[in-house]
Amino acid sequence: xxxxxxxxxxxxxxxxxxxxxxxxxxxxxxxxxxxxxxxxxxxxxxxxxxxxxxxxxxxxxxxxxxxxxxxxxxxxxxxxxxxxxxxxxxxxxxxxxxxxxxxxxxxxxxxxxxxxxxxxxxxxxxxxxxxxxxxxxxxxxxxxxxxxxxxxxxxxxxxxxxxxxxxxxxxxxxxxxxxxxxxxxxxxxxxxxxxxxxxxxxxxxxxxxxxxxxxxxxxxxxxxxxxxxxxxxxxxxxxxxxxxxxxxxxxxxxx
Numbered sequence: 001x002x003x004x005x006x007x008x009x010x011x012x013x014x015x016x017x018x019x020x021x022x023x024x025x026x027x028x029x030x031x032x033x034x035x036x037x038x039x040x041x042x043x044x045x046x047x048x049x050x051x052x053x054x055x056x057x058x059x060x061x062x063x064x065x066x067x068x069x070x071x072x073x074x075x076x077x078x079x080x081x082x083x084x085x086x087x088x089x090x091x092x093x094x095x096x097x098x099x100x101x102x103x104x105x106x107x108x109x110x111x112x113x114x115x116x117x118x119x120x121x122x123x124x125x126x127x128x129x130x131x132x133x134x135x136x137x138x139x140x141x142x143x144x145x146x147x148x149x150x151x152x153x154x155x156x157x158x159x160x161x162x163x164x165x166x167x168x169x170x171x172x173x174x175x176x177x178x179x180x181x182x183x184x185x186x187x188x189x190x191x192x193x194x195x196x197x198x199x200x201x202x203x204x205x206x207x208x209x210x211x212x213x214x215x216x217x218x219x220x221x222x223x224x225x226x227x228x229x230x231x232x233x234x235x236x237x238x239x240x241x242x243x244x245x246x247x248x249x250x251x252x253x254x255x
Contacts, residue, residue, distance in 0.1 A: 003031040005039060010195030010255075011188055012045035014088075016052040024106040025062035026077070029084040032110075036087035046199055047094040047191035050114055051184055057099045057123070058107030063132070078137055085138045089113040089210075092203040094194040098187035099123050100180060104162065109136060112143040115206065117173070118187045119165045120180035125173055126162035146213060148172045198236035198254045204228070 002018045002025075014035055016022040039045045052058050069077065088095070088110065097103075097114035103125045111117050111125070119125070127140045135141060136157060145153035148171050156163070168174045178186050194202060204227035212220030231237050236254050243252035 001031065002028045003035055005035045005045075007042070007045055009192055010044065010046040011049060011191045012039045012042070012047070013049045013051055013188070014039065016050075016058055021056055021059035021102070022052045022107070023060065023062040024058055024110070025065050026080075029081055033084040033087040036084075036091055039093070040087075040091050045093065046195035046197075047096075048091055049096055049098055049184070049187045049191050050088070050110065051098040051187070052100060052103075052107070054100055054181075054184075056101035057097070057103040058110055059102040060105030060107055060128070061138075081138050085109060085113050089139070089143070092206060093199070094191060094202055094206070096187045096190050098183045099125070099174065100183050104128055105136070105140075106138050109138040109140045109143065111174075112139065112147060116175045116190070118176045118178060118183055118190070119168060119174040120183045121165050121177050122180050123165045123168070123174070123177075124162045125165075125168050126160065127157050128160040128162070130157060130160040144173075196253075196255060198234075198240060198252075200234050200236055201231055201240075204231055 002016070004015045004017065006013045006015060014032070016028065018025070018028060022028075039048050095114045097111040097117045099111055099117055099119040100123060101120065103111050103123060105126075105128055108125050108127055127136045127144065129136050129140070136144070141153070141157065144156065147153075152171055163171065163173065165174065165177045169177050176186065208220075208224045208227050211223050215223075239254060240252040
């Protein structure tokens with residue numbers, strides 16, 4: 001399979017496996033959507049790592065496949081493309097992208113669907129679609145500008161240039177840079193720690209932030225308020241507060 005979901009210790013790894021560059025063809029896009037939806041449903045998946053392997057995250061779309069498509073075909077396909085990536089972005093659990101090597105075009109857009117990005121010190125990221133006479137079509141114009149701001153996003157999208165890991169970190173495009181052989185280990189450790197946390201509270205936090213960013217602050221505060229009050233009906237809230245009162249902060253066990 002070109003994409004797999006492997007689960008261990010509450011962490012689901014969405015692994016891209018289409019050598020040599022993990023080009024994101026239609027088959028990968030559709031499989032990503034299926035497995036993202038599966039990871040969302042499964043109770044044994046409490047956090048997710050997106051990983052392309054030791055050498056490359058994903059170097060972009062399958063250009064040969066796209067070249068054969070006309071306007072009418074892409075009108076239909078572009079919606080399915082975006083929906084595949086949105087399915088990853090909407091996984092209601094903590095998601096980390098473990099970025100090795102190239103994360104370009106659709107690969108960069110896939111990394112943007114994660115909650116955080118841990119990159120190898122030799123990683124290169126970018127949105128080079130402009131060099132093909134195109135723009136990003138899997139969420140790049142929207143997610144990148146929301147993450148690093150419109151002017152920085154425009155610089156990357158207008159020029160199509162790649163940025164190395166250190167510049168990506170300075171831009172806020174990635175959140176941590178580690179040695180190339182430590183990327184997956186670091187990403188899995190982050191996910192595994194959160195997999196031990198209160199699942200409903202983590203979901204509430206993620207959905208409050210993501211939904212709030214799409215609206216005005218008053219609506220965002222209402223979203224937060226509803227989630228906050230709703231968590232008082234959960235066992236995790238009872239367990240967390242009881243542990244705090246009896247044992248002090250940070251000792252609650254949620255599994």
